[in-house]
Amino acid sequence: MSGICAGRVVVVTGAGRGLGRAHALAFAAAGARVVVNDLGVRLDGEPGGENPARAVAAEIRAAGGEAVAHDGDVATGEGAASLVRTALEAYGRLDTLVNNAGFLRDRMLVNLGEDDWDAVLRAHLKGHFLPLRHAAAHWRAEAKSGRGPAGRVVNTSSGAGLLGSLGQGNYSAAKAGIVALTLVAAAELDRYGVQVNAIAPAARTRMTERAFAGTMSAPATGFDAMAPENVSPLVVWLGSAASAGVSGRVFEVEGGRLSVMEGWHRGPTADKGARWGVEEVGEEALRLLAEAARPGAVYGAGPG
Known part of the structure; x- marks a missing residue:
């Protein structure tokens, strides 16, 4: 294998479609062995009757890479634990976790039901916390055994989590929570050699092409600024050893534009x-x- 992630084992959740699929393919192209997770649900989180994780893993193998599929629910303790076990059993190690899974149930606040609130918070925020927790436990054990992992976590927030988005109170709250979780995890896991960062991407996916149809369509010619593949190079770099020293940061990425977000800071006092x-x-x-x-x-x- 060759590439910036040669020899690394990478787990990507929600990797059956959209951004997650683009990340999985990009990591494989960069030399990583990839665990492709996807539950195969519809856009609203209901069962979809498909297994896109297997399709993406097969696509990677057909291109000469190494990949296995995992179709467990990472918003459950067992699903998240089995995700880490899959990486260890298949490849003997875990180097990078990319948390990306989620779905939408958009409503204006006065119409937003409690079930829709709970489901979206569970998928995004709990679906980030549990894989992160189980991966962190593994890396802590590795560090205590003297093996010194160069662990990397890339979480997925959103502009909705940084600024808010009309009709997406549940999604915005979850994505804001992911930023706070990223900051805490970066501080707590530094002692074990683990870096944790987040991205706030803008790209064409199942979640955005309907909500923001006017700005998400692909152009007939020229640069496709909303292609999900535009986001993946940053994710691959953050998930590699080359990003040493970068942790607790949030990056906004859209098309060819990259920004380091500065978040909440004290202003006039x-x-x-x-x-x-x-x-x-x-x-x-x-x-x-x-x-x-x-x-x-x-x-x-x-x-x-």
Whole structure:
């Protein structure tokens, strides 16, 4: 094998279609052995009767790479544990985890049911936490045994998680939670030689081509800025040993544009040194707001 990920074993969740499929193929092209996970559900998370993980694994093998399929539910403890076991049993190691699985159940807040809230939070946020937890436990054991893993985790957030998106309160909350989880995991796992980062991609997938149909269609000619393959080079680099020293970061990537997100940071501040009165704290809050940078617009709400 040759390439930036030669010899590495990479797990990609939600890799049967869209971004996950593009990542799995890109890792294989870069020399990695890939565990392709996908539950095969429909866009809303209901059973789909397909096994796209096997199709992508077969595609990688047909191109001369190494891949195995895993069709377990990574938002369950057993599914996440079996995902890590699959990598270890097939290839004897685990180097990189790419958390990508998820689905949509979009509703405006007044129409958003509790079941739709729970299902989307479970798929995205719990579906990130459990594979991360089981992979981290493996890497901790490796570190304590003196084998010093160069573990890598790439989580998938969204612009919806950074700015919000109309009709996607559940999805936006889950994706914002993934950013916070990334920051905590990066701090906690550094001692074991594990780096954790997140991406906020914009690309054409089952989840976006309907919600943002006007901006997601492929052009007749020229650069296809919304092709999911545009996102994968960054993911492959973050999942490789070449990204040493990069952790706890969030990258926004769309077409040929790459940004390092700066997240929440303290802006204009006033400290009275004592308790504020109601009227004076309001006046001071308005003064600080006048000095502060204007936040970006929520997706779907028009310009800020």
